[in-house]
Amino acid sequence: MNKHDEVKLSSFMAKILRHSPQKFGLTLDDYGFCGIPNLTKAIQTQPRWQQVTEDDIRQIVATSPKQRYLIKGNQIKARYGHSVPILQEPSDRQLPRFLYHGTHKEALEAIKGKGILPMGRQQVHLSESPSFATLAAKRRKNPLLLKIDAQSAIEAGVTFHFAGNEVWLSTSLPPSSITEVIELE
Template identity: 80%
Template sequence: MNKRDEVKLSSFMAKILRHSPEKFGLKLDDYGYCGVSELTKAIQAQSRWEHVTEEDIRHIAATSPKQRYLIKGNQIKARYGHSIPVFQETSARQVPPYLYHGTHGDALEAIKRAGILSMNRQQVHLSESPSFATLAAKRRKNPLLLKIDTQIAIEAGASFHFAGNEVWLSTPLPPSSITEEIPVE
């Protein structure tokens, strides 16, 4: 499978696991897992992807630059980005003092008024490093990073969950927790 097809397959996997598993005949458990073989069959049922194997899916999960997928044994899940409700696994990892949120300049005024909201997802996505958050910001015109003081956010009632690979998920964040606006070039 060439790189371009890998990117498209990864996007299709995300669509299924994050947004519409039932549309493809999949049932996720409470934490968003399903069988790798079930996901493979659901993907193979689409004419464009009938050649996809379990090995292809495992390869996509293992090599995803953002580590979007987690495989445990014969189960796979999307780590984050869900528009459907899933429980987050607990982690003993301590929330860093600062996290970063990738957004765009056109959203800044609304964010200053209402804070950072989950929009059409279940939670707000944050990164431990500016470089990782930049990947999300650069998907839009006028990319921007927001530096978040997690202690201020926690004192205002926000909660954080580690999703893996630098990614943290949170409840909505108040405008007061934004300590810096960083333009992305």
């Protein structure tokens, strides 16, 4: 499978595992896992992907720079980005003092008024490093990076869960938790 097809298949896997498993005949457990054989069969129902194998799926997971997926045994899940409700597994990872959120200039006024909301997803996505959040921000025109004071957010009632690979998920963040707005080029 070439790189272009890997990117397309990874996006399709995200669509299935994050947003519409039932549309493809899949049932996710409480934490968002399903069997890799079941995901493979669901993907193969699409004409473009009839030749996809479990090995192709494992290769995408192994080589994904953003580590969007997690495999445990013969089960797979999308780590973050869900619009369907799933539970987050507990983690003993220490919450950093500051987290970062990538956005764009056009959203800033709304964020200043209402805070950072999950929009069409279950949770807000944050990163431990500015560089990882910058990747998300630069998908849009006029990208911005927001620096979040995690302790201030906790004091305001926000809950955080570690999703893996520098990604933290949270409930809505109040505007008061934003300590800095950084314009990106």
